[in-house]
Amino acid sequence: MSSGGSSLFSGFRVLGLYSNHVPHAVRFHQKHREFYLVTVVGKCLHTYNVNRLGIVAVSNSLSDDITCLAADRMLVFAAAGKLVSAFARNKEVVMRYNGHRQEVRLLLPLGDHLISADSGGDVIVWDVQGGDVYLRLQFDPNTFDVSAMMHPSTYMNKVLLGSSQGALQLWNIKTSKLLFTFRGWSMGVTVLQQSPAVDVVGVGTATGRIIIHNIRLDETLMSFTQDWGPISWLAFRTDGPPIVASGSPQGHIAFWDLERRQLVTQQRHAHSTAIAAATFLHGEPLLVTNGADNAIKVWIFDQEGGGARLLRSRQGHSAPPTTIHHHGNDGKNILSAGQDGTLQSFSTVHERFNKNLGHGSINRKKEQKKKKGLSYEELRLPSILAFSSAAARQSDWDGIVACHRGRLAATTWNYQRCTMGAHHLQPPSPRRDTVATAVDITSCGNFAVIGSSSGRVDVYNLQSGLHRGCYGDSEKAHCGAVRGVATDTLNQLTLTAGSDWLLKFWRFKTRKQEEELKLNAAPATMMLHRDSGMLALVLDDFTVLVVDIETRRVVRKFVGHHGNINDMTFSPDGRWLVTVAMDCTIRTWDLPSGCLVDCFLVAMAPVGVSMSPTGDFLATAHIDSLGVYLWTNKSLCGPVGLRPLPADHQPATETLPGVTVDQSEQEVTSEEGDDAYKSADQLGAELVTLSLLPESRWKSLLYLDDIKKKNKPVAPPLAPPAAPFFLPTLPGLTPRFTSPTATEQETQSKLLPSGLSSQRSKFTAALEAALESGSFNCPVLLLKDFGPSAVSVELTCLTSEGGGASSLLLAFIHMIEHMLASGRDFDLAHSYLALFLKLHLRSLSQDTVAMEALLRLSTQLEAGWAELRASLDQSLCLLSYTKSAML
Incomplete structure (x- = not known):
């Protein structure tokens, strides 16, 4: 029996996806007077405005992952495999260029043409509008493997090609002639970049050498050497200082002064992985970078000595997240711990509210002498396996406690300061080869309960970080590793589950055991819904048990998963239990009826799940994805008929949601041919449309008489008698003026002639014509x-x-x-x-x-x-x- 997908959840959007290893493209919109940044995320293009780094457009998906990107004033070109597509308005594909036999790896827009090069040695010049092949050049990859392309400034119809063998060639694409061949420097060319000076080109090589070369004179002006490996990109400043920036695969940036011919400054670890590309904005002291670490960063040069500082950024996980939980009671923030070792907070409202709490690091104060010679990477803590958070006292002290892979000491984090806390929670007499496995924070936010692989369960005070005791008579709560810990709402009970197949109930204050429950298999993890008192346990035999902590009995048992259950979450009212497993299913169990009410498949196995405290969103993290996916709860928007699913139910696959455009940002469109939306005269028969005229034009029609009376003056002003331009004089020797006669002093009548009153107005004539038509x-x-x-x-x-x-x-x-x-x-x-x-x-x-x-x-x-x-x-x-x- 098959189903049409999920009846309870529908895909909404994905959080935390910004960039990958493909170099970005920067566009300047003449109409908006603003720079836009285009990045690649899988099969889609994302467009951001550089001023706020707000996403303004998401393109339609291509069939394959995008491997190369370029943009001009009108279109954005993306290559996926052998096919090159042109996007208009950063959304829909308007033209496809199909003619390559190998994967396209370089794109260069040039006027009305597009130049593309593939890994097989073919360079094709396309007519952008018609999509026809204007010119095809074929190179032998063994002698001239095209690795870089550039259009020299002011060189009409010229293209400069660089090869992995080190030689350069200047071609005229209109006449299909090779104009000049540069012998090169016996080093593979990785980057070609035009400098602000005409005829001068920056060349980056595979050995880390930067060469500033005059292509008109075939003369090398200067060269620099970077110690961090190949040159991955070059960028020239255009706002005044003669600076060229170079990037490395390690994520470092070097800034070189072209006048003094020396290194000015360097920005180490600008990205945690290789920087895909960097671009100086024209006429501004801003550098835009993107990298494979899923980050976009804007750097500003306002430091002494020519250094740069981070102005704004959008950054997600550089490795897939493993654990996610909602933080707080409003459901607007999701804490996510990734394999990259970072702890981040993603906002469901707007990206500007995202927080990066950073990497965990070794306590340098206590071990400064011992750790003095360690490198940057060795000081980092491993990734977080489990964490717990509480917002009750987060403004007073740390409200997040995390367990790290292979370490016994648990770390504390401060959500408001976005930093790692000062405490490392560790038992007073640690045993070798013991690691922390489970953690929980009490509802009051004062204590943390941490379980370890040796069977210990310890209690710590979060304000001071001091150890307050442990459970068990022999300092061991379980004979095996602790798989889960939880505390109730009033701090009366502590519940622990271990690999010894036991669920134990302890008094929180006295730390004495009250009761234990034998399980059918070893528990993998557990979760307590504090409001309802329901405890869910995942067993190693792929079953889920629900225990009532009041009666301390198993009240529900759910069977149906065919793989390891990775995570689970309760709905806010405690009626649903959502579980995710390696069988790529997301299942919703109804606790009152004890039935499976919803089940659907996803393309990638989910490893984490969390339901919003308000019940509006379900968040999931997946095994091969860097994002956090949100699913809307359909039951909040309308009636949803939840019926028990049969045993032979075959779930359908739901597509993972994509990125949505932020409605507060202005959407970028093409500069020409904008199809402005024109509203209809009338939207529907049951609606009405107002005239949009000022209220003074229609609201005062019934009160015109009152308005005229109110505005009428007490005594009308008398106009002075008009004197003639030439005053008449009487005849005689003495000049005397003639006084006007009585008939001339009479004013003209203001009454209209009788003939004029009988004339029809335009409105009257139009009304008569309308009555007939x-x-x-x-x-x-x-x-x-x-x-x-x-x-x-x-x-x-x-x-x-x-x-x-x-x-x-x-x-x-x-x-x-x-x-x-x-x-x-x-x-x-x-x-x-x-x-x-x-x-x-x-x-x-x-x-x-x-x-x-x-x-x-x-x-x-x-x-x-x-x-x-x-x-x-x-x-x-x-x-x-x-x-x-x-x-």
């Missing part, structure tokens, strides 16, 4: 352009007294019906109708046809408002429920 869009548009006073005048002139006709009143009613039926300009329709009824209700009551139209209009208004009110009530109810749930 049945389309009222034109009169509505005219009214929307009028001001409040003009609208009042137009509606007043609809009657015969105002120069209109009775048919215009009926036409106006039909216009309002049309506006209400379309759902657009909802506010204007009601305002116009209210003013219309105020002006003409007396005359309309005497017209039978108009009254019938008004009755139909009234019914239409009531029906439309009923639908709208139901939608508003539903939205308000949902909003009130959401606010109450958040409080």
